[in-house]
Amino acid sequence: MAEDSLPIQFVAPAQRNEAVTLAMWLLLATEALMFGALFLSYLIYRLLFPQTFAAASAQLDSMLAALNTGVLLTSSLTIALAIQAVALRRRALALWLLAATVALGCSFLILKGYAWYTEYQHHLVPLRGFQTDYSALGSGAQMFFNLYFVMTGMHALHLSIGIAVVLVMMAYVAWSDRTAMVTRRVGLAGLYWHFVDIIWVFLFPLFYLVV
């Protein structure tokens, strides 16, 4: 079985594994700070307009979002199992699990897209040229929807990247014989996937469960 050669800057495979894992965690810290700017803005406005945020939140479909949360959490399970399957060299099982992850990720995006469409029909989308009416909800409502669409939009963008990454991982699992390399990369993809998942775990209560 062909193994990937160790790049010149590393002296041992373990050193390389530690380096790439650290790099992925640092990347996730960067991502967390990027979302952090939005979470901070949310916090400020929620403290300024608590009643409005509760009223605006009631406009969103929380059952659909709860279903979506279930979908995404299940995808985290499938990718975690896929990482184990790759490590155990059970190629077919790993491929099925990764495919399930992609399917669940896509289902999330479809459901999310449907939610956005309903919100568009209810005139809640604060884009230029779109008709909106927040007058019934009190001041601060527009910022709630600004935050909602930017944050869920950024999350959907990250999930799409995640889906693309998992598709690439499927190609590796299917066609590459360099087990150590594939295991390492699928592990990193899994870290990223869980991160995107966790962002949603925060978004769900912040936007749908405000009382």
Add this chain to the structure above:
Amino acid sequence: MSAIPQTGSYLDSGYSLRSWLLTTDHKRIAWLFLLSLTLFFFLGGTAAALIRLELVTPTGDLVGQDTYNRLFSLHGIIMVWFFLVPSIPATLGNFLVPLMIGARDMAFPRLNLASWYLYIIGGLFTFATVISGGVDTGWTFYTPYSSMFSNTHVVLAIVGVFVVGFSSILTGLNIVVTVHRLRAPGMTWFRLPLFIWSTYATAVIMLLATPVLAMTLLLVALERLLGIGFFDPRLGGDPLLFQHLFWFYSHPAVYIMVLPGMGVVSELMAAFSKKAVFGYTYVAFSSIAIAFLGFLVWGHHMFTAGQSMYGSLAFGLLSFMVSVPSAIKVFNWTMTMRKGTLSFETPMLYALGFIGLFTIGGLTGLFLATMAIDVHVHDTYFVIAHFHYIMVGGMVTAYLGGLHYWWPKITGRLYSERWGQIAAVLMFFGFNLTFFPQFILGYLGMPRRYHSYPDEFQVLHVLSSAGAVVLAFAYLLPLCYLGWSLKYGRRAGSNPWGTTGLEWTTSSPPPKYNFEQIPRVDYGPYRYPIVSGTPPTETRHG
């Protein structure tokens, strides 16, 4: 630990354009950054020269106000994001981090190259902004002007800064992982050169602050393009939110722009005093302390912006606290010189210049952190002078000092010492002549960002512009004699300054993979005096 076959110098490992543009060698990538940064430095410098030329007379006779606004915006954007932020980390940092810790390359060489390409793509967007007519918001892109009113190419400029931000994140990521995981056996944290400590602290700030800038700029672009009003009160937003988010990045970014310079000065002080840096651990941890405190002071940019008084009080106090680790550094550098074997070659002159200019910049920072004084001098030339003392007097001086010190290692050639000393001294005087009058101007009430001014300010403005001429000359000189040395300079030995550090144990210029054998480190970084015959580090065989 495996030995690798010894290769020729990294400069001889290929001469084609391809061998440079597709290189993954950290030393060659440092060169790519060095050349492109120099280009941007002189582009930003040209904008500054035009600004100073316009300000020679009180009326707007060289350029009108619209052009003037574009000039200072361009100057700021280029100098901050395309020169100062990447300056030392991407050039000297890239070149030296693996050499100083005993590694053969950065942890992720291809990512390192990608970082340079992102820098170039960001630069192209900035060029496109200039060609299509420029941007007039200032480098800070303050809303609501940038989001609602400016009719210039704000989005184009923002895309440039957004992209170059990712270059900065990747460089930071590479440095952090390299320092954590690629240190040679025996290279413990407290045997790291202080340059590594400060570059590491810088890299952490790059990783944690830059994404906030990216998101902030994205929100400005979303507001301009799609009407999602984060910063427009009519759409539910608040312009002050922009200032909070922007300075949450941009104040830590100030420390991105000065910490690496402090690292260079620590190295130079030890090298030209032939003495260990006084209070090594304090200097090391002061870098970490500055990086940490830097995240807690952003509100001092908004004392006059309607922020709560108690908030301002807290931000003012925290800003004062930054002066503690900064002062630790300055005192320890001066103590390092005490009873040292001092010599005053070019890099040392730059380092001494740094200490003087940084101290003035730092002390005037305390004025600005004091609310009552800040209200008086806010948005005046006092602020301009203050941050130029830190950014230019500090960082650019340290950058040039470091470049001169490691030039023999980077190129294998010696430059003209005489010309180097002339340039260093000229820079110090030119700098003070340019920026000291601006403290007075600001205190008298001259606001920043105006192309015309009352007649009584003319004497000080003329002095400042005269200083700018001297300064321009002092910055052009190294370009000439360093360029000259590339072809005609004498060959440098492996350790021309007789100083410690793993980088000086390699040949000049270093071989392609730095170390044939990964060295084993048994001592701290500044083991003076060097006893002849025993190198500061030993090579472990087998």
